Every structure is written in structure tokens, then in C-alpha cells.
Amino acid sequence: MELRDIEIFLTLAEELHFGRTAERMRLTTARISQSIKKQERDLGGPLFERNSRTVRLTPLGRQLRDELQPISLALRDVMRRARAAATGVTATLRIGMTNGNGHDLRPYWDTFRARHPQWELRFRHAPFVDPFRGLRRGDVDVLVTWLPIAEPDLVMGPVLFSDARVLAVAVDHPLAARPSVTVESIADFQHSGSTSVPDYWESAFVPSHTPGGRPIERGPLVTSADEVLTLVSTGEIVNVFPAHSARYLARPDVLWLPLTGMERFSFGLVWRGEAENDVIRALAAVVRDLT
Numbered sequence: 001m002e003l004r005d006i007e008i009f010l011t012l013a014e015e016l017h018f019g020r021t022a023e024r025m026r027l028t029t030a031r032i033s034q035s036i037k038k039q040e041r042d043l044g045g046p047l048f049e050r051n052s053r054t055v056r057l058t059p060l061g062r063q064l065r066d067e068l069q070p071i072s073l074a075l076r077d078v079m080r081r082a083r084a085a086a087t088g089v090t091a092t093l094r095i096g097m098t099n100g101n102g103h104d105l106r107p108y109w110d111t112f113r114a115r116h117p118q119w120e121l122r123f124r125h126a127p128f129v130d131p132f133r134g135l136r137r138g139d140v141d142v143l144v145t146w147l148p149i150a151e152p153d154l155v156m157g158p159v160l161f162s163d164a165r166v167l168a169v170a171v172d173h174p175l176a177a178r179p180s181v182t183v184e185s186i187a188d189f190q191h192s193g194s195t196s197v198p199d200y201w202e203s204a205f206v207p208s209h210t211p212g213g214r215p216i217e218r219g220p221l222v223t224s225a226d227e228v229l230t231l232v233s234t235g236e237i238v239n240v241f242p243a244h245s246a247r248y249l250a251r252p253d254v255l256w257l258p259l260t261g262m263e264r265f266s267f268g269l270v271w272r273g274e275a276e277n278d279v280i281r282a283l284a285a286v287v288r289d290l291t
Contacts (some may be wrong), residue, residue, distance in 0.1 A: 096126030096140035101244035130196040157269035163242040165259040183261035190219035
């Protein structure tokens with residue numbers, strides 16, 4: 001089995017969807033299908049059960065995934081270190097970001113690079129669905145996200161910034177004519193819901209009840225900010241966002257109203273406790289020095 005085929009198999013084993021796997025691998029769905037069929041022929045058995053609606057691992061597929069994952073992670077780490085060493089970089093810190101205002105945080109990144117030119121920073125978007133998966137499987141070393149975090153295997157580091165809350169509404173929504181809205185008034189409308197998200201973490205973004213005890217109803221399940229804003233623009237939901245979203249996610253069919261009666265968001269660094277190292281500690285020190 002070639003390395004590319006291993007990557008295809010492991011990605012499909014995670015996504016369980018040929019289209020998403022092809023998009024993530026930047027290949028065609030036909031190429032993904034051909035690779036899996038070839039692997040199944042070579043191994044002598046099916047790796048996936050698939051029909052028009054679902055894709056599931058077979059027992060053979062689960063065994064292969066469990067045995068290949070640690071090998072693949074170790075090999076990627078070896079190659080990453082070799083590439084870095086070839087350019088004079090001795091370590092790379094991969095930062096996942098659930099927030100959308102990375103440009104505002106440039107002073108932290110620039111200061112880190114000035115202090116530690118031998119270490120490289122790389123950034124990637126981190127989804128809010130299953131938010132800590134990237135940390136736990138080793139895709140990123142540090143996560144920038146809203147706080148608090150109460151996961152026993154994760155360390156909640158220093159706060160990077162705090163942000164006021166705003167409410168996203170459609171331009172023709174009943175609330176659109178108001179200069180601002182209170183937290184009590186948002187209980188009259190549906191908000192988006194999420195899967196694979198800790199309840200306490202979701203409640204830190206949008207609480208389940210207002211301070212007055214009114215329930216805040218969750219509506220359609222979403223997986224991205226684009227999905228949220230599409231539902232907002234049609235008037236199906238309203239949704240709480242950090243205030244920086246009004247600048248970075250601006251669109252003509254959505255208004256951003258100041259939201260009163262709620263604490264500001266705090267965003268900070270989070271990392272896996274057992275993976276903490278000198279590079280992570282150095283970034284945390286930069287953040288503490290600049291805040």
C-alpha cells in the first residue's frame with residue numbers, strides 16, 4: 001500500500017463520505033473510489049460498507065484504521081521535522097483558530113517570530129464542530145478558541161483577547177430596526193444548534209437560558225459560520241457572535257446588532273497537556289507579556 005493510498009484510506013475512515021474526502025485530499029471522488037477498490041483487492045476483503053446514503057467501516061476496515069493511524073502520525077511528524085531542519089527551522093508550531101480575526105492577533109505572532117526565529121508558526125482554520133479533535137489527533141499543537149475549557153486532558157492557557165457580543169439578524173428581521181438588543185429579547189427567536197460540542201462550551205457561546213430564566217431555543221444544526229449566516233439571512237434564526245465577526249464576516253443581507261446583558265467573550269490558547277513543550281510555553285509567554 002502506497003503512502004498516498006494510506007492517506008486516502010485514513011481520511012475516508014474519518015469522514016465516512018467520499019465527497020468530503022475528495023475535497024479534503026484535493027482529488028476527484030473517482031480517484032478516491034479507485035484507491036479504495038485497489039486496497040480492497042490487495043487485502044482480499046471490503047474495508048467499507050457503502051450504499052447511496054451511508055459509508056461505514058467494516059471490521060477489517062476498523063482494524064486497518066487502528067493499526068495505520070499511529071504509523072501515519074509518526075511518519076508525518078518525521079517528515080515535518082526533516083523539512084524544517086532542511087530550512088534551518090528546528091520546530092514548527094501549528095495553531096488552529098476557531099476565531100475569524102487572525103489579522104488582529106498579528107502582534108503576538110510577529111513578536112514570537114522576532115524572539116524565536118528558529119521556530120516556525122503555521123495556521124489553519126479549526127471548526128467548532130468536535131472542536132478539540134484536531135488537538136487530540138495531533139493535527140494542531142495549539143488551539144485559539146473561546147473559553148472556558150474544562151477538558152481533563154487539555155490546558156487552558158492565557159487569554160489573547162476579549163470581545164463584545166453582537167447578534168446577527170436578517171436585514172428585514174423584526175429586530176433589525178433596533179439600535180441594540182437585550183439578552184432577554186433574543187429568547188423570542190431560534191438560534192442555531194451544534195453536534196459533537198460539549199454542553200458547557202456551547203453555553204459559553206449562547207446560554208441555554210436568559211438571566212431572567214427564559215429558554216433560548218436551539219434550531220437547525222450547523223457545522224460552519226457560513227451555514228449559520230445563511231440561516232440568519234433568511235430570517236430562520238438569529239445568532240450570537242463575537243463582535244469581530246461584523247468586520248470579518250460582513251455581508252449585505254445580515255445586520256450586526258450590539259447585544260447587552262451578556263459578558264464579553266474571552267478567547268485564549270488551549271493545548272494538550274501531555275504535548276506541552278518549550279515552543280508552546282514560549283508562545284504562552286509572549287501572550288502573557290503583551291496582554
